[in-house]
Amino acid sequence: MDTTSGTLDEALQRLHSSGPEFRGFLSNHGPMAVEALVRNGRQHTVHRWLDAYARKLEDVPSARDRITDANWQAALGDPRRVTDWTRYFTDRLAEQPWRAVLATWWPRLLPGIAGAATHPVIRVGHAVRSLLTEGEQGPRRAELAHALGYWAARHLPLPATVRPTGRATPAEALAALPRVADQRVTPVDGYAQLPGTPGWLSTTESLHVPRDPDAAREGLTALVRAATLTYAGHGHGNGIMLVHAATAPNAVLRTLPALPRALWADSYAVAWAAASAITAVYAADAPRPAPDAAGLTPEEIFERAVANGNEHAIKFADTALDVAAAAEDGDTRALSAALNAVRLIDTED
Incomplete structure (x- = not known):
């Protein structure tokens, strides 16, 4: 800074x-x-x-x-x-x-x-x-x-109460989410479809949310990663709106260090409900290959987002770089997701 x-x-x-x-x-x-x-x-x-x-x-x-x-x-x-x-x-x-x-x-x-x-x-x-x-x-x-x-x-609860009590990981739960019938809608109209979408609530509640604060933080970290990688293949459903499935839980993750640890597990559960809702409303059902980020540095990826200029491309790249920094050597999928956002948002904007 x-x-x-x-x-x-x-x-x-x-x-x-x-x-x-x-x-x-x-x-x-x-x-x-x-x-x-x-x-x-x-x-x-x-x-x-x-x-x-x-x-x-x-x-x-x-x-x-x-x-x-x-x-x-x-x-x-x-x-x-x-x-x-x-x-x-x-x-x-x-x-x-x-x-x-x-x-x-x-x-x-x-x-x-x-x-x-x-x-x-x-x-x-x-x-x-x-x-x-x-x-x-x-x-x-x-x-x-x-x-x-x-x-x-702008405080707005989702139209269905979500109580995650299952054993699924974020990646497993995200992969199993159904999509709402009409995805060409505003967020509010999309949320309204969730209670009537078969399997949405049960899949959302299948996530495992540990009560231990450190384990909850690990789960939230895994959620940000899973949502970022989901964007790589499914962002073409709505290139701008789907970024929030990753950036919203990442905002919660960034806030955890300033919060009492007793709030961490509930924060994870609510961040997951929001990510699930946005994914169901805006993620494409069938995946498409994302651009290959091999050979590009995180700095070069972010520079492409800056060159694009769209605020969503910049913010999503910021989150993707967080994910990439924690990835195993050679894993460029988060960077590919950021490249996909640059491509898709340039088309939509």
Whole structure:
């Protein structure tokens, strides 16, 4: 990360003058993408990328009414209150350590992980990573307030309660998932099909979720890997939307070190439910070969995502590089998945 010029902090300050969404419902990916760029040594590209991206952003929505510790439940899941939520978390983070605020609100927000196609939890994951690795400077704390506020405003539980109690690994469970009947839909309309999709709930509940925190973290790591590799073969179902099946659980994984260990197992279970839902809604049924990444370095893979310029390609490459860093020597499948995202998103965007 860049700790001398403050590139990330400057970019976040620019972005905090814009709202979390634009064109009615599209998520502002700026804070997530610039954090990934700086994290991967591309700080020199941040402001140029942001100059182009910021043209489509919109102003911060007007505030409505003050959210308090006594009335917050009535505002949960109300996107009209997003600025009220940001102000609420800005006040809490001024009064308490950020880890304490996160520990209080994580279990409250976690059931609504599906909201806004999981973008809020992904934004939280990027914010937490920057706080953990680079310190608690003002713009980074402010970004956590914006991210938590967005999650609270877009809080949305899945339409079916998922209780994983089986013995399957993430790779096994993902491979067995059925697909919804109509995949050309918004996330909300896709989620609505899940309860009526034969085998979706039973397959989702077939996952083994250990209660031991360290084992749960290993399971979540395996889920991120399995979702990334699934994208390599099945991303052509929807090249943009399917990236979230990997980036959302990776955001949870990145947040675990800042959370009480008692929350880790439940975090894994909910991250899995979200990944399962997105996979069922957007993954192609039949696989296709992904581009071959043999002979390319992780840095070259990320550079291709940067050249593509799409925020989803950048964020997915960021996750794929995490997976590739932990892979056995010679295993380039995660890098191939990132190349596939660059190819598919270039076609769709």
